Amino acid sequence: MQDLAHDVGGTGHSIRSQLDRVISSFRGGAVNVGALLVLLAVLVSLFSLLMPTTFPRGSTLQAMMFQVPELGLLSLAMAIPLISGGINLAVIATANQAGLLMAWILTAGMPQEASGTTLALWLAGALAAGFLLCIVVGLVTGLLVAVIGVHPILVTLGTMTLLHGCSIYFTRGRTLSGFPDALILVSNETVLGIPISFIVLAVIAVLAHVLLTRTALGIRIHMIGSNLEATRFSGVDTRRVQVWVYLISSLLCWLAAVMMMARFNSAGADFAQSYLLITILAAVLGGVDPYGGFGRIAGLFVALLILQVIASGFNLMGISPHLALASWGLILLSVMAVKRIAGALPHGRRARTSSQNAPVEIPTASKS
Amino acid sequence: MPRPGIILGRTETALIAANLVTAVILSLASPYFLTLPNLVNLIEAYSVTTILAAGVFVVLVSGGIDISFPATAAATQYLAAYLAASRGFPLAPSLTLAALLGVALGSINALLTYYLRVASIIVTIATSSIYYALLIYFTDAQEIYNLPGWWSNRFAFFRYVTASDDVVKITLPIVVMIAVVCLTHYLMSRTRIGRQVYALGGNPEAASRVGINVLGVQLLAYGYLGFLAAVAGFIQAGRVHQAVPTAMAGQELNVLAVAILGGASLVGGIGSMGGVVLGVFFLAMLQNGLNLIGVSSYFFGVVVGLAILISITMTGFAEKHMHRRRVTRSA
Numbered sequence: 001m002q003d004l005a006h007d008v009g010g011t012g013h014s015i016r017s018q019l020d021r022v023i024s025s026f027r028g029g030a031v032n033v034g035a036l037l038v039l040l041a042v043l044v045s046l047f048s049l050l051m052p053t054t055f056p057r058g059s060t061l062q063a064m065m066f067q068v069p070e071l072g073l074l075s076l077a078m079a080i081p082l083i084s085g086g087i088n089l090a091v092i093a094t095a096n097q098a099g100l101l102m103a104w105i106l107t108a109g110m111p112q113e114a115s116g117t118t119l120a121l122w123l124a125g126a127l128a129a130g131f132l133l134c135i136v137v138g139l140v141t142g143l144l145v146a147v148i149g150v151h152p153i154l155v156t157l158g159t160m161t162l163l164h165g166c167s168i169y170f171t172r173g174r175t176l177s178g179f180p181d182a183l184i185l186v187s188n189e190t191v192l193g194i195p196i197s198f199i200v201l202a203v204i205a206v207l208a209h210v211l212l213t214r215t216a217l218g219i220r221i222h223m224i225g226s227n228l229e230a231t232r233f234s235g236v237d238t239r240r241v242q243v244w245v246y247l248i249s250s251l252l253c254w255l256a257a258v259m260m261m262a263r264f265n266s267a268g269a270d271f272a273q274s275y276l277l278i279t280i281l282a283a284v285l286g287g288v289d290p291y292g293g294f295g296r297i298a299g300l301f302v303a304l305l306i307l308q309v310i311a312s313g314f315n316l317m318g319i320s321p322h323l324a325l326a327s328w329g330l331i332l333l334s335v336m337a338v339k340r341i342a343g344a345l346p347h348g349r350r351a352r353t354s355s356q357n358a359p360v361e362i363p364t365a366s367k368s
Numbered sequence: 369m370p371r372p373g374i375i376l377g378r379t380e381t382a383l384i385a386a387n388l389v390t391a392v393i394l395s396l397a398s399p400y401f402l403t404l405p406n407l408v409n410l411i412e413a414y415s416v417t418t419i420l421a422a423g424v425f426v427v428l429v430s431g432g433i434d435i436s437f438p439a440t441a442a443a444t445q446y447l448a449a450y451l452a453a454s455r456g457f458p459l460a461p462s463l464t465l466a467a468l469l470g471v472a473l474g475s476i477n478a479l480l481t482y483y484l485r486v487a488s489i490i491v492t493i494a495t496s497s498i499y500y501a502l503l504i505y506f507t508d509a510q511e512i513y514n515l516p517g518w519w520s521n522r523f524a525f526f527r528y529v530t531a532s533d534d535v536v537k538i539t540l541p542i543v544v545m546i547a548v549v550c551l552t553h554y555l556m557s558r559t560r561i562g563r564q565v566y567a568l569g570g571n572p573e574a575a576s577r578v579g580i581n582v583l584g585v586q587l588l589a590y591g592y593l594g595f596l597a598a599v600a601g602f603i604q605a606g607r608v609h610q611a612v613p614t615a616m617a618g619q620e621l622n623v624l625a626v627a628i629l630g631g632a633s634l635v636g637g638i639g640s641m642g643g644v645v646l647g648v649f650f651l652a653m654l655q656n657g658l659n660l661i662g663v664s665s666y667f668f669g670v671v672v673g674l675a676i677l678i679s680i681t682m683t684g685f686a687e688k689h690m691h692r693r694r695v696t697r698s699a
Contacts, residue, residue, distance in 0.1 A: 089621065144677070148684035151634055157625055158676035165669020172666055273618060277435070277493045290487045326501035329494040336484045336491075 032287040035338075036302040039331075043306060047313035054316050058193065065198040068308045070259050071275055071282065072201045072301070076208055077252035078279035079300050083212065084245045085225035085292025086145060086152030091253050092276045093163035094137050096269055098130040099257035100167055103176035103267035105129055110180075119180055130254050137163065138250030142243030152246075167269035177266030187262030197259050204255065209297040217244055225292030278328070282307055285332050306331070378686060379631030379639075382679075383646035390650065394657035401660055405534040408542070414652040415541035416607070417623060418645065419600040422552040423593030424627045425644045429556065430589040431569035431636025432481060432488035435624065436496035437597040438616035440473045443503045445601030449512040449611030452519060459518050467598045473499060474594020478586040496620070503613050512611040519602075520609045541603045548596060553641040555592075565589055569636025625672065626651060629679050651675070 048056040074091050081088040105126040110119075137159070144155045189196050212218035220241045223231040232238045261267050280290075286303030288295030307328055314324040395402040420437060427434045448466035451457040477495055481488045524537035556562040568575040568585045576582050605611045630647025632639030654675070655668050 144681070148681050149688060150680045150684040153634055154628060154676070154680045157621060157628070158673055158680060160621070160673075161625060161669060161676055162673025165667070165671070165673045168669050169664070169666045277497065280490070281493055281497070284490050290490050320505050322501040322505040324501075326498045326505070329497035329501070332494045333480065333484070333491070333498075336486045336494075340484050340486075 033296060033299045033302060036286065036299055036306065039335075040302055040306050040309065043309050043313070047309065047316075051313075051316055055313060060312060060316070062190070062193060062195065064305075064308050064312050066195045066263075067312070068304055069195075069197040069201040070256050070263065070272070071278065071307075072304050073204065073252050073256040073259065074272070074275055075279040075282040075286075075300060075304060076204065076297070077249045077256065079283040079286070079288050079295060079297070080208065080212070080221065080252075081152060081156075081245050081249050082280070082283050082288045082290060083225050083292060083295040084221045084242065085228060086242070086245065087156060087280075088141070088246060088249045089153065089156040089276065090137070090141065090160035090163055091249065091256075091279060092272050093160045093167070094134060094250055094253040095257040095260065096267065096271050097137070097163045097167050098134050098254050099261050099267035099271070100171060100176060100269065101133050102126040102130040102257065103179065103261060104170075106179050106183075107176050119182065123180065123183065127258065130257060131251070134250040134254035134257075135247065137253075138247035139243065141250065142246035145246060146239035146242040164269060171269050173269065175266045175268035175271075179261065179265060183262050184265055187259065197263070200255070200259070204252070205297050205301050211248075212297060217241065221245055222293055225289070225294070227293075278307075281328060281332050285328075285335055379683065380643045380646060382682065383630065383643060383650060387646060387650050387653065390653050390657065394653060394660070398657065398660040401657055403532075403534070404528075404530055404536050406656065406660075408536050408538070410652050410656045411545070412539060412541050412607075413656075414648055415545040416600045416604045417619075417626060418545050418648045419548045419596050419603065420619070420623045421627045421630070421644050421648055422548050422641065423596035423600075424623050425630070425632045425639060425641060426552065426556065426565060427488075427589045427593050428627055428632040428634065429569045429636060429639050430565045430585060431572060432586070432589065433624070433634065434474070434477055434488060434492045434590060434593055435620040436473070436477060436492040436499055437593055437623070438619040439496045439499035439503065440470055440594050440597040441601035441604070441616045441619075442613055443473065443499055443601075444470045444598035445605045445611050445615065446503060446507055446512070446613055448598075448602060449515060449519075449605060452516050453512050453514045453611075463602065466602065467595055470594040470596075470598030470601075471591045472594070474590040474592070474597070475587055477594075478583070478590035481590075482583045482586055500617070507613045509613050511613075513609070515605065515609060515611065519606050541607060544599060544603055548599065549641060549645055556641060561585070561588060566637055569638075571637070625676055629676060 044056075054060065074095065077091045077095075078088060106122065110122040110126075141156060141159050144150075144159070145152045148155070187197060191199060210218075212221060220231065220236050220238075221244075223234075223236065224238050224241050228238055231241075257267075260271060264271070282303050283295070283300055284290055285306070286295070286300035288300060310327055310331070311321065311324045314327070315321065391402070400406055420441070423437060424434065444466040447469055448462045451462040451465060452459070473495075477488065477492050480486070480491045480495065484491065522537070523540050525540070525543055526538035528536040530536060554562075556565065564575070564580045564585050565588070567578075567580055568582060572582065575585075601616070604615060608615070626647050627639075627644050628634070628647075629650070630639070630644035632644060651672060654671055655665075658668060658671065659665055
């Protein structure tokens with residue numbers, strides 16, 4: 001933990017107590033990830049016992065790895081604002097808008113017979129345009145959150161409605177499809193049996209983990225999630241941190257958009273709407289504190305695997321996907337109940353009370 | 369405790385102004401806008417949203433968020449339709465059972481929020497996915513078309529033929545909406561329990577110290593929203609003549625946005641029923657007016673998004689200003 005202290009050395013001693021809190025959250029997080037891994041192992045063995053011939057196979061694993069990346073990236077885009085004490089309800093809307101822009105360039109702009117260098121340039125141009133759009137969306141969201149000082153739920157509810165509205169207006173509700181084969185081929189490619197999209201997710205998850213735990217910005221993101229005012233008074237430009245949070249979140253949406261485009265071979269204003277609440281569910285299941293300040297990428301990653309194992313297992317058993325969704329909700333509530341009971345035990349983590357940046361919380365009467 | 373300013377606070381004044389300006393502009397732009405048939409249609413079109421917004425408003429004032437109400441509305445709507453259409457139940461028992469289901473589903477949210485001490489938004493995301501998933505699973509996403517006549521017939525309480533031969537009907541959705549708005553307003557501003565909801569949202573710690581039954585108030589708020597979701601589900605099915613399990617999917621954030629536009633705060637403890645009604649009316653007028661002027665209805669989402677962003681920007685700066693004044697005064 002020495003290097004952690006070193007990273008934020010520039011801001012001096014006044015943040016020592018904040019740092020202690022962050023560090024203890026990492027220890028708490030370790031326990032959490034362990035428990036989630038146990039849950040994952042139990043689920044995998046359960047499905048393997050129930051379906052010894054179909055479940056524990058390479059093809060099943062590969063199918064799962066094809067399915068998890070989009071939700072994974074969107075959940076990362078949700079988790080980082082959550083850790084900072086905010087939320088980004090516009091993740092899906094941002095991804096869809098970026099996807100539509102890129103799709104529009106590739107379908108309406110690019111000549112059909114483009115190939116070789118021309119094709120590569122058009123592809124790069126489309127990707128760059130989506131990237132720029134997401135930078136703009138992230139900067140505007142971040143500035144609105146930072147400058148107005150209104151809770152990010154409201155700001156991103158507004159940006160979500162606006163972005164979705166723009167997407168609907170420009171497309172008239174239609175979807176755009178028919179992209180160059182190169183894009184589709186890359187998304188179906190595997191390396192040593194592992195889909196490229198999954199490798200991208202893994203790399204991004206590692207980068208996000210490093211960002212959150214090993215850089216000054218990451219520590220500050222945790223700090224503003226714990227206590228925005230205290231962080232500001234300890235000399236951190238919290239507004240800058242908030243802008244970064246929403247910028248990073250938007251860029252993750254861009255990556256998700258690229259993947260969604262390649263996998264569905266189309267883009268639309270209403271794609272993946274049901275993912276919005278599931279990204280929050282995944283993040284919270286993974287141990288991200290919805291009030292901010294705590295959360296590990298490793299936990300989120302294991303949570304995503306849990307959700308995917310349930311979905312794939314139910315699918316192979318021929319159980320309705322709707323019941324898989326219901327079981328996700330039940331698992332989240334059960335994990336919360338276990339945490340609550342564990343927290344009520346002596347020496348457990350004390351139930352947290354509301355803080356200034358956690359207005360959606362309802363703290364209850366008696367506190368342990 | 370609600371200060372006098374809350375009854376007609378800053379947001380309400382701003383909304384009245386916005387409503388008046390919009391109404392004047394729209395009536396100048398389209399002669400049809402300010403006619404009785406148009407206004408009555410407009411109100412009927414937004415009756416379901418208003419009923420839901422009233423319930424969401426109560427939960428928001430109590431300091432919570434509930435996004436499971438579309439699932440509750442769909443489940444109760446389906447139960448009532450199943451009982452009435454497939455089992456031949458008469459009106460009263462079908463609706464009573466549906467209302468009870470609504471209250472029960474809402475109460476589950478309250479109990480989980482209270483005992484798990486998890487943010488209500490997380491609890492209701494989980495329960496929403498459970499309610500919806502079970503509903504779709506058990507109903508196989510099948511619509512029920514053959515609603516009995518007492519449900520699907522457009523019953524007019526009042527008919528009026530204007531000089532231009534347009535028939536104006538005051539229908540059940542409008543009457544129910546007005547009743548719900550009046551009931552909610554009375555509950556929140558004239559009763560003890562309403563005061564307790566404001567107190568809990570304003571400062572939960574203080575509320576529990578002065579002896580307010582926190583669980584009781586939360587049960588009331590979430591149960592009331594569950595009840596209103598059942599009412600809204602009933603009205604919605606009557607308007608479209610069928611019960612569809614996915615009828616309300618995706619409405620949660622829209623209704624939340626409307627309630628917030630009307631001045632209810634996510635922090636809890638503030639907001640008024642009047643403000644929420646003004647917020648709904650503002651959006652209803654905008655949508656209707658844009659249609660009349662000939663602006664594509666696809667543009668509406670952009671307008672709502674901008675309205676939310678402008679409204680929260682104004683509120684944000686107003687709050688900062690007030691805060692600064694308070695700080696300088698106390699210094």
